[in-house]
Amino acid sequence: MIRGAARILLGLFLLVAGTAHLTVARDAFRAQVPTWFPADADAVVVVSGVVEIVLGLALVALVRHRALVGLVVAAFFVAIFPGNVAQFVEGRSAFGLDTDAARGVRLLFQPVLVAWALWCTGAWELLRRNSRRARTRPRS
Known part of the structure; x- marks a missing residue:
């Protein structure tokens, strides 16, 4: 029940964040697109939203496929992490993160989001189960 509520909460968080990408926070999200990324920053913000x-x-x-969804969500959080690092390294202010300390603390939350996605969807158990099977499978 707690994991289900956490999954719904994470889903709502992503819905709100995605909507903000396309509307009220578009400029702030542009600040997270690394300057070295070879695409238009606004296009990146729209696509990621x-x-x-x-x-x-x-x-x-997708309750039936929640573990697979959890893996994809965790991978997405890993994929966008360079944007958070770029915001820190390039000293870009957005979302009230106007100091290096604030931007640095934010970096610590990305692994939390990855863990949340894996835990609340049961993806961690799926990974462990598959890892165990791979270790116990006879080698040819």
Whole structure:
């Protein structure tokens, strides 16, 4: 029950964040697109916003495939981490993160989001189960 509520909460968080990408926080999200990334910053913000909305809906609606969704959401959080690092390294202010200390603390939360996605969807158990099977499988 707690994991289910945490999954729904994470899904709602992604829905809100994705909607903000496309509306009220578009400029702030542009600050997280690394200057070295070879794509238009606004396009990156729009695409990542749409992806967040889709992932949020999947977390809420796809109960039967929740572990797979959890793996995809965790991978998404890993994929966008360079944007958080770029915001820190390049000293870009956004979302009230206007000091290196604040931007640095934010970096610590990305692993929390990855763990949350894996835990609340049961993806960790799926990974452990598959890892155990791989270790006990006879080698040819």
